[in-house]
Amino acid sequence: MLWRVCKNFVILLGVYVLAVGVIGVQAGSLTPGTFYVVGVGPAGPEHATLRALEVIKGADFILCGEKMAARFKPYLQDKTILADPWKGMWDYKGKTWEEIPKLKPEEQQAFQKERISIREALVRQIKEKLGEGKTVALLDSGDPCLFGPAHWFSEGFEPQQVQFIPGVGAFSAAMAALQKSSIPAYNTRFVLQTSPFFLMGKEKSEQVVQDLAKYPVTMVFYMGLKEMPRLIPLLKKYHPGDLPVAVVYNAGYPDKEKVVKGTLDTILDQIAAEKEKWNGLIMVGRCLQGQPYRGRVENLLGYHDLKKVNKSVPPPPKQ
Numbered sequence: 001m002l003w004r005v006c007k008n009f010v011i012l013l014g015v016y017v018l019a020v021g022v023i024g025v026q027a028g029s030l031t032p033g034t035f036y037v038v039g040v041g042p043a044g045p046e047h048a049t050l051r052a053l054e055v056i057k058g059a060d061f062i063l064c065g066e067k068m069a070a071r072f073k074p075y076l077q078d079k080t081i082l083a084d085p086w087k088g089m090w091d092y093k094g095k096t097w098e099e100i101p102k103l104k105p106e107e108q109q110a111f112q113k114e115r116i117s118i119r120e121a122l123v124r125q126i127k128e129k130l131g132e133g134k135t136v137a138l139l140d141s142g143d144p145c146l147f148g149p150a151h152w153f154s155e156g157f158e159p160q161q162v163q164f165i166p167g168v169g170a171f172s173a174a175m176a177a178l179q180k181s182s183i184p185a186y187n188t189r190f191v192l193q194t195s196p197f198f199l200m201g202k203e204k205s206e207q208v209v210q211d212l213a214k215y216p217v218t219m220v221f222y223m224g225l226k227e228m229p230r231l232i233p234l235l236k237k238y239h240p241g242d243l244p245v246a247v248v249y250n251a252g253y254p255d256k257e258k259v260v261k262g263t264l265d266t267i268l269d270q271i272a273a274e275k276e277k278w279n280g281l282i283m284v285g286r287c288l289q290g291q292p293y294r295g296r297v298e299n300l301l302g303y304h305d306l307k308k309v310n311k312s313v314p315p316p317p318k319q
Helices: 002-028 050-058 066-071 097-102 105-131 170-178 205-212 225-236 267-271 292-297 303-309
Strands: 035-039 061-063 080-083 136-140 162-165 190-194 217-221 244-249 258-263 280-284
Touching: 035 050, 050 136, 050 162, 061 105, 080 105, 097 105, 105 136, 170 244, 170 280, 205 225, 217 225, 225 267, 225 280, 244 267, 258 267
Parallel strands: 035 136, 035 162, 061 080, 061 136, 190 217
Antiparallel strands: 217 280, 244 258, 244 280
C-alpha cells in the first residue's frame, strides 16, 4: 500500500515538473543574442499582450523613453534601461519636430546628420550586447509595424537577430471606443490607414484624394490633428458634407480617452476647443453611423438585387 502511494506521488511530481518546465520554455523563453521590438499597445500594461510582458520581464536590457518607463514601472524594477531610443530623434537644439521644417537648410542637414549619428551609435551598442549573448527589448507604443519608428533601428540588423512582438494598435483601440466595424460596413470597399503628411504630399495630393473618393472607404488618419484645418476642407471637395467623422483622443488610455463625433461640415468647430493636438486618431466614413456590419452581412445579395425581391429594403447611405 505504501509502495503504491509513493509510486503515485512520484508520478504526479514528475508530471508537475514536466508541465512547469514545458510551460516555462514555451511561454517565457527568450533567444540569447536577440533584439526584441515589443509592441506594448496604447497607454500601459493593461493593453500589452502576455508575450510582450514576458519579453519585458526576461530581457537583459530595455530601451524606452521616460514616459514609457513610468507606465511600465512594475515590470522594470530590476531592469537596466540601456537608453531612450527617441532622444534626439524628433527635436534639435530646443526646436520641436514641427519647427524643424522652418530651420535653415544647413540646420536641417545638421539635424539629419545628428539623428543618424545617434541611431548608428545605439545600433552599435545593441549589437555589442547581442554579441555577448544578451537580449535587448525596445518598447514601442501601439502596433510597431504601423508608423513604428522602431524599424529605423531593427533595419540595422540581420533578420534572424530580430523578433517583433505584435501589439494592440491605436486603430484597434479607437474602433473599440467607437464600437463600430470598419469593414464590413455597408458597401465599404477597403480601409485606408495613413497620415495627412503622406496623403497630402507635394505631388498630386489632391488627385489622390479625388481618385479615392470614387470608392466607399473607411479612412483612418494618424498624426493628423494639427493638419485637420487643411485635411477636412480637402475631403469636403470630393465627399458629401454629412460624411461622418470621429476624433478619438488618447485611444486606449482609460483615464484620458475621449471621442468627438461629427461630420465633415461640423467637426472643425466641434474640436476647436480641444487642448490635445497630437495624440488622436481621425476616422472618416459611413461605418461610423447606424449598424454598418448588419447593413452589409444581412444584405449579401447587394442592395439592388435585394430590392427586386423586397421593395421595403432601405437604400444604402450615400458615400
